Amino acid sequence: MSAPYFSHVGVCVRDCAASLRFYCEGLGFREVGALEVEGAPSDTLLELEGVKLRAVYLERDGQRLELLDFRAPGSVGAGEPREMNRRGLTHLSFRVSDADAVALKLAELGGRILEATRTRAPDFDAVALFVLDPDGTRIELVQQPGDPRALPGGAG
Numbered sequence: 001m002s003a004p005y006f007s008h009v010g011v012c013v014r015d016c017a018a019s020l021r022f023y024c025e026g027l028g029f030r031e032v033g034a035l036e037v038e039g040a041p042s043d044t045l046l047e048l049e050g051v052k053l054r055a056v057y058l059e060r061d062g063q064r065l066e067l068l069d070f071r072a073p074g075s076v077g078a079g080e081p082r083e084m085n086r087r088g089l090t091h092l093s094f095r096v097s098d099a100d101a102v103a104l105k106l107a108e109l110g111g112r113i114l115e116a117t118r119t120r121a122p123d124f125d126a127v128a129l130f131v132l133d134p135d136g137t138r139i140e141l142v143q144q145p146g147d148p149r150a151l152p153g154g155a156g
Helices: 016-027 042-046 099-108
Strands: 009-013 030-038 052-060 064-071 091-096 114-122 126-132 136-141
Touching: 009 016, 016 030, 016 052, 016 064, 016 099, 091 099, 099 114, 099 126, 099 136
Parallel strands: 009 064, 091 136
Antiparallel strands: 030 052, 052 064, 114 126, 126 136
């Protein structure tokens, strides 16, 4: 048996148009496809009733993000950031050349800068902070010289 192929990360959104602007204009993704599904088998797979879903696929750097726009039964939650120690997906991370400029651009596109998270790591010549997307998903911005494919802090 071969190793599974990584397909995508899904993010539930309240306003698909706003999220498309945020991820495409702010973070450089491009839309590569969309699909609409409703009823069974989607109800079964997603463990919801009366599903009417539009999924929009975005790509950047060989990675795919799926924006999930639940037209029915709608999205739930207040859009507040999850605690970082809550099990499950905590954030998406991006290497940037200017964390302040990117954070401000994301705020203009409906994001929210979490200024209290701003850190400086002089040992790595790095700056990092979180911005929330329009639905409260944490977006980590890491400004550090060198190969953007390297792990933050120089590991790997």
